[in-house]
Amino acid sequence: MxxxxxxxxxxxxxxxxxxxxxxxxxxxxxxxxxxxxxxxxxxxxxxxxxxxxxxxxxxxxxxxxxxxxxxxxxxxxxxxxxxxxxxxxxxxxKTADVNIVGGHISTGLLESIELPFNANIYSSSDEDAFELARRGAVDILTLDDPLIAFERDLNFIPIAYDYLVLISSPNSKNIESISDLTGLDFVNVNGSAQRLAWNSLQHYDIDYNIKKTVNSQFDAFKLVKNSENLHTFLNASYFKGNELLKFDTRHVISLVKVNEDKSEVDELIRYLATEGQTHIENQGFQPME
Missing domain, CATH: 1.10.10.10 (Winged helix-like DNA-binding domain superfamily/Winged helix DNA-binding domain)
Incomplete structure (x- = not known):
């Protein structure tokens, strides 16, 4: 097409x-x-x-x-x-407003906070958001997972912490230890921080199966809850679940300053690092220490 x-x-x-x-x-x-x-x-x-x-x-x-x-x-x-x-x-x-584009979790966080200026916030995968930022089409790039920033040696600014929780189908067996994850079927979410969960399972020598891949954490949640014996790892800021891999999957939600010419960009960064931290914590994220 x-x-x-x-x-x-x-x-x-x-x-x-x-x-x-x-x-x-x-x-x-x-x-x-x-x-x-x-x-x-x-x-x-x-x-x-x-x-x-x-x-x-x-x-x-x-x-x-x-x-x-x-x-x-x-x-x-x-x-x-x-x-x-x-x-x-x-x-x-071409507007005076600040254009912000990024992953579903990070943009959802910013949409839930009353910002000190007008902003257009667009949600996409981290990869698509980076491509728009690379073209200079946005003022601020937000990342659900700092991997893109690490891979491209970008200067990113942490604004919150998050971690992943295990979500299971209603009739699945109780999972009390990491070894209980052996042989289970999972739903993968493209462009999310789930790589941390998969890396952790590999580190613990856990065999697992990716049965389906979707583009949204909300799609993964609905799929798991309406199926039998399916599991997934989703952000704790939006979903309640088993915290088995809490410390293994802790990661930062971050910003990348793309447009150096708009004063609102620096204003947003200052706001999120100070009084905005209270609002971030109220949205279920862990504030910066």
Whole structure:
């Protein structure tokens, strides 16, 4: 599939133009999980909203939304399309606001804190976020896992600590020791700090199986909770679980200053290192020592 930017936030996909209306619809649906709520938010009828999605799906040749219970969510293809729109928005928009892009956990933290200035916060994988930062399209890069910074010798600024907890299917056996993990089936999350868990299991000579890979910790959580005998490791700041590998998987949530010319960048860093630490702790993260 070929993507090409056209205009402000229109993009061309395999010769067809998709404009900002589809982008707005996908952006809204990703948050509301409801076509009716999104239609109301965009001040259009539910019929118009539904037709917009169906028309796009017909042109694209694949589903971008799906029914889940009483709501509607984006498919993985829909999320990928939304992320392409977001990339173009970040690169094209020139505003006084600070553009922040990063991993799902770190951007979720910043979204939950009232920052001392206006900021546009975009969530993606660490790898995609780094690519946007490399192009100079963002002001601040946030990282769920400092591995990218270490590998590229970047100066990163720690703002919090987090660790991973073990999440298991409801009917799974009780796990009391690391040896109990032998032979278990796991869900992997791309671009997350899970590498610390896998490295730890390898260090303890634990044989394990990766049964499925997803792109979101929330997708992994739902998959495990709705399956039998599946397990995963997720961030303790967002999920409650077994702290078996707490000390093995402790890691920093960090920022990388990309734009040196905006005073708000330094202001954010100062704020998060001082009074912002209280807000960080209130969100379930461990403050810097």
């Amino acid at each position: 070929k993507f090409e930017s056209k205009g402000l936030i229109n993009i061309e996909i395999d010769g067809d133009i998709y404009d900002y209306k589809l982008y707005e619809s996908l952006e809204s649906l990703s948050k509301t999980k409801s076509q009716r709520k999104s239609a109301k938010e965009l001040n259009i009828s539910h019929t118009v909203f539904n037709r917009r999605i169906l028309k796009a799906e017909d042109k694209l040749g694949f589903k971008i939304s799906k029914k889940v219970g009483n709501g509607t969510v984006l498919t993985q293809e829909g999320l990928d399309l939304l992320n392409e729109f977001r990339k173009y928005v970040i690169q094209i928009e």
